[in-house]
Amino acid sequence: MEAKALIESIRKISKKEVNLMEFCGTHTHEIFRYGIRQILPENIHLLSGPGCPVCVTSEEDIDYIIALSENYDLGVITFGDLVNVPGSKGSLNYLRLKGKEVRIVYSPLEAINIAKENEHKKYLLIGIGFETTAPNLAYTLIRAKEENIKNLLFLSLHKLTPPAMKAILDMGEVKIDGIIGPGHVSTIIGREGWKEIFDEYKIPFVIMGFKPEEILYGIYLLVKILEDGKPALVNAYENSVKEEGNKKALEIMYRVFEKGPAIWRGLGLIENSGLVLRDNFEEFDIRKIYPIKVASKKDNLCRCGEVLRGVLKPTECPLYAKVCTPENPKGPCMVSSEGTCAAYFLYGGE
Amino acid sequence: MEDIILLSHGSGGESTRKLIEEEILKYFRNDILEELLDSAVFNLHGKTAFTTDSFVVSPIFFPGGDIGKLSIYGTVNDLSVMGAKPLYISVGFIIEEGLSFDEFRRILQSMKLASEECGVKIVTGDTKVVEKGKGDKLFINTAGIGIIEEDLDWRGRKIEDGDLVIVNGGIGEHGIALMLERLGVKSGEEVKSDLAPLNSLTIPLLKSSKGVKFMRDPTRGGVAGILNEISQKYHIDIEVYEEEISIKDWVKSASEILGIDPLYAANEGKVVMIISKDEKEKVLEFLRVHPLGKDSRVIGEVKKGNGKVYLITKLGTKRILDTLKRDLLPRIC
Numbered sequence: 001m002e003a004k005a006l007i008e009s010i011r012k013i014s015k016k017e018v019n020l021m022e023f024c025g026t027h028t029h030e031i032f033r034y035g036i037r038q039i040l041p042e043n044i045h046l047l048s049g050p051g052c053p054v055c056v057t058s059e060e061d062i063d064y065i066i067a068l069s070e071n072y073d074l075g076v077i078t079f080g081d082l083v084n085v086p087g088s089k090g091s092l093n094y095l096r097l098k099g100k101e102v103r104i105v106y107s108p109l110e111a112i113n114i115a116k117e118n119e120h121k122k123y124l125l126i127g128i129g130f131e132t133t134a135p136n137l138a139y140t141l142i143r144a145k146e147e148n149i150k151n152l153l154f155l156s157l158h159k160l161t162p163p164a165m166k167a168i169l170d171m172g173e174v175k176i177d178g179i180i181g182p183g184h185v186s187t188i189i190g191r192e193g194w195k196e197i198f199d200e201y202k203i204p205f206v207i208m209g210f211k212p213e214e215i216l217y218g219i220y221l222l223v224k225i226l227e228d229g230k231p232a233l234v235n236a237y238e239n240s241v242k243e244e245g246n247k248k249a250l251e252i253m254y255r256v257f258e259k260g261p262a263i264w265r266g267l268g269l270i271e272n273s274g275l276v277l278r279d280n281f282e283e284f285d286i287r288k289i290y291p292i293k294v295a296s297k298k299d300n301l302c303r304c305g306e307v308l309r310g311v312l313k314p315t316e317c318p319l320y321a322k323v324c325t326p327e328n329p330k331g332p333c334m335v336s337s338e339g340t341c342a343a344y345f346l347y348g349g350e
Numbered sequence: 351m352e353d354i355i356l357l358s359h360g361s362g363g364e365s366t367r368k369l370i371e372e373e374i375l376k377y378f379r380n381d382i383l384e385e386l387l388d389s390a391v392f393n394l395h396g397k398t399a400f401t402t403d404s405f406v407v408s409p410i411f412f413p414g415g416d417i418g419k420l421s422i423y424g425t426v427n428d429l430s431v432m433g434a435k436p437l438y439i440s441v442g443f444i445i446e447e448g449l450s451f452d453e454f455r456r457i458l459q460s461m462k463l464a465s466e467e468c469g470v471k472i473v474t475g476d477t478k479v480v481e482k483g484k485g486d487k488l489f490i491n492t493a494g495i496g497i498i499e500e501d502l503d504w505r506g507r508k509i510e511d512g513d514l515v516i517v518n519g520g521i522g523e524h525g526i527a528l529m530l531e532r533l534g535v536k537s538g539e540e541v542k543s544d545l546a547p548l549n550s551l552t553i554p555l556l557k558s559s560k561g562v563k564f565m566r567d568p569t570r571g572g573v574a575g576i577l578n579e580i581s582q583k584y585h586i587d588i589e590v591y592e593e594e595i596s597i598k599d600w601v602k603s604a605s606e607i608l609g610i611d612p613l614y615a616a617n618e619g620k621v622v623m624i625i626s627k628d629e630k631e632k633v634l635e636f637l638r639v640h641p642l643g644k645d646s647r648v649i650g651e652v653k654k655g656n657g658k659v660y661l662i663t664k665l666g667t668k669r670i671l672d673t674l675k676r677d678l679l680p681r682i683c
Binding site: 033036038 | 533609667675
């Protein structure tokens with residue numbers, strides 16, 4: 001259906017005051033980019049959840065990487081946005097400017113080449129992302145093991161989406177009437193991956209794509225379910241998402257990783273919400289090799305945590321746009337283009 | 351002769367003389383340059399435009415061009431959008447020791463052809479060689495001088511409510527093509543920079559229509575960057591219609607994967623212009639018969655305001671179109 005017709009249909013059926021939360025940074029970004037919040041009726045409120053992997057990276061984890069690089073002369077290999085995330089003593093970019101080796105790669109497999117080309121130096125590859133990126137990193141480690149690469153270590157900051165969603169629902173700080181289901185994560189875990197949450201909370205849940213028409217269609221379905229009062233878990237992104245997900249990717253992911261604790265910015269420590277290396281990959285596991293503790297100091301003024309939980313609007317944070325901008329971010333929600341603060345800032349959110 | 355350029359080629363001695371006379375002069379020769387004195391000497395008549403630009407693009411050869419061609423067209427374009435007919439260019443090379451003569455000659459040949467195409471003479475220059483590791487193969491600085499015929503100077507024309515924004519084709523091609531090349535993505539033949547000299551487009555256009563009020567080539571910062579500069583400089587708002595912007599399919603799909611909005615990606619053969627709305631048909635008609643203007647479109651409109659650019663999305667919603675707030679991949683020009 002055309003976007004304009006969808007908007008009309010939503011207007012026609014929507015009567016209840018509802019809060020819909022998205023759990024995927026790409027949805028956040030696209031919703032702002034297309035100004036979707038403006039065209040919905042006033043009784044439909046869109047909230048952004050902790051859907052951007054960079055944004056939920058904790059101060060502790062950044063501080064740990066910086067301490068490793070400073071104490072053990074490790075070269076750091078990572079993906080773009082992570083280098084700008086502030087820890088309590090600076091970012092990885094700051095580390096780079098101080099003369100430490102920090103390399104940005106676009107594919108984790110590049111790390112294998114870097115390690116091979118510099119045999120006498122140790123490298124730390126940082127794996128970050130949700131279920132969508134973890135299989136790639138897992139594959140990289142399988143390759144590194146096969147090729148017997150000794151100078152590449154690994155830090156998993158990988159996180160799983162359903163436990164974070166559950167944590168937010170359990171906190172109950174905001175009323176969530178419907179869930180804009182993350183399309184990319186669902187391609188990996190399938191509709192099946194959300195059943196447990198749906199069965200427990202019975203909150204209408206629609207997995208949707210990322211084109212403006214797909215988002216509007218998904219919202220239309222959520223509104224219809226809410227107005228009818230019959231909760232359902234619907235896959236509206238059928239071209240990409242299968243019921244059982246991507247079995248091959250899941251198999252690779254769980255061959256290398258198992259569920260373990262993870263620290264989320266804004267949510268704290270959540271058991272079984274992260275991916276940690278299995279014992280048969282422990283030769284890569286930096287946390288086992290250098291189990292140093294860091295004392296992190298939190299920036300009390302940055303309210304990223306509340307923004308991530310949908311409790312606070314970016315504009316309500318005292319730092320927003322005054323001292324915290326995409327050029328000079330004070331918190332991770334302003335770093336990534338998928339972060340809620342950056343989306344507000346770039347696209348003029350009200 | 352050796353097959354790579356060495357530090358001695360920049361030392362001012364015999365090797366330098368040979369490099370200049372047997373290589374560079376061979377390609378760039380003209381009556382002014384061949385005097386080989388400390389300055390080029392010539393007469394100028396009329397209002398003069400003068401510009402300079404440095405080129406550090408990596409890699410030095412990319413789909414659709416190379417650093418040499420870019421350094422000529424880039425400076426020609428800076429003159430052309432001001433309505434100046436480009437006449438003379440200076441070229442400064444900063445070469446990293448180890449650059450192969452083969453590559454250097456390919457660059458010289460490419461600059462020779464580019465300058466001939468644009469009708470400009472390379473009249474003076476300089477060559478320095480830096481130690482291996484202190485440069486990245488080759489950096490080029492060019493400066494250019496052109497003459498503006500009095501009635502082609504658009505600077506005094508007042509931009510007002512209702513004026514239109516036109517771009518002469520698809521956006522983001524140079525920036526996105528360079529990024530794909532840098533990432534080592536194997537891509538098809540259609541993926542290339544839009545690098546082109548604009549003098550044959552802008553000067554005849556300014557002659558045919560007095561309704562052109564502003565022109566600039568949207569290189570770094572892309573179309574969105576230029577529109578923000580215009581809106582702030584002239585204290586106006588600009589509304590851009592997302593649906594009217596021309597973007598080639600490969601740019602669209604690559605930019606989605608790279609997470610980069612083509613509105614912020616660099617162009618090297620495009621011009622953003624503001625025209626009076628009464629001249630719309632005439633200007634579009636003129637542009638569309640030119641090879642560099644076939645896909646020209648009105649992409650936006652000037653509104654009274656205070657220096658903001660808005661995008662009217664394809665859903666009909668309106669949002670801020672700000673300047674770029676983060677690094678794209680550096681060194682694309």
